[in-house]
Amino acid sequence: MKLNKNLVFLGMMGSGKTSIGSMISKKLELEFFDIDHEIEKKTKTTIKNIFDKKGEKFFRKIEEKITLKNLKKKNCVISLGGGAFLNNKIQNEVLTNHSSIWLKWDNKILLNRIKKSKKRPIAYNSSSDQLLNLINERSKIYSRALFKIKCDNLTKSEVVKKIIKEI
Numbered sequence: 001m002k003l004n005k006n007l008v009f010l011g012m013m014g015s016g017k018t019s020i021g022s023m024i025s026k027k028l029e030l031e032f033f034d035i036d037h038e039i040e041k042k043t044k045t046t047i048k049n050i051f052d053k054k055g056e057k058f059f060r061k062i063e064e065k066i067t068l069k070n071l072k073k074k075n076c077v078i079s080l081g082g083g084a085f086l087n088n089k090i091q092n093e094v095l096t097n098h099s100s101i102w103l104k105w106d107n108k109i110l111l112n113r114i115k116k117s118k119k120r121p122i123a124y125n126s127s128s129d130q131l132l133n134l135i136n137e138r139s140k141i142y143s144r145a146l147f148k149i150k151c152d153n154l155t156k157s158e159v160v161k162k163i164i165k166e167i
Contacts, residue, residue, distance in 0.1 A: 011103040013082035013120045014113035021079035031076040051121035102145035
């Protein structure tokens, strides 16, 4: 399938951006890029390690550079990291030149998915209340996405069908 604009997935960590984005790309026969994976490939280390050794500010600079570079690609599906869409440059690029898709979940479902993850540095060091505040704050920004897909009570396949129908 040929797209006029890339499909860009955004949402909280644990929302399924990578798995749903990957499934959509296979279904539409498009190339798929997961920004977190691209960062780890480029830096030859894990995101957790970057946070631990160099801090979030350093990570966000790398994330911006790699995300903006990947957004220049054509006819593909891209999954952003959970915090990437908070960056004004990334947000403006996505909203202006791409089709953005927010994978929206009930806060309690997201909280259960992310609170025990050792892989997610921000989640691992936060209390449930802090994570709920983060979810609420980020949701205000994610809501600017072109497509808002409510994922509660749906299987991955049902989410994929819903997205394809929407786009």
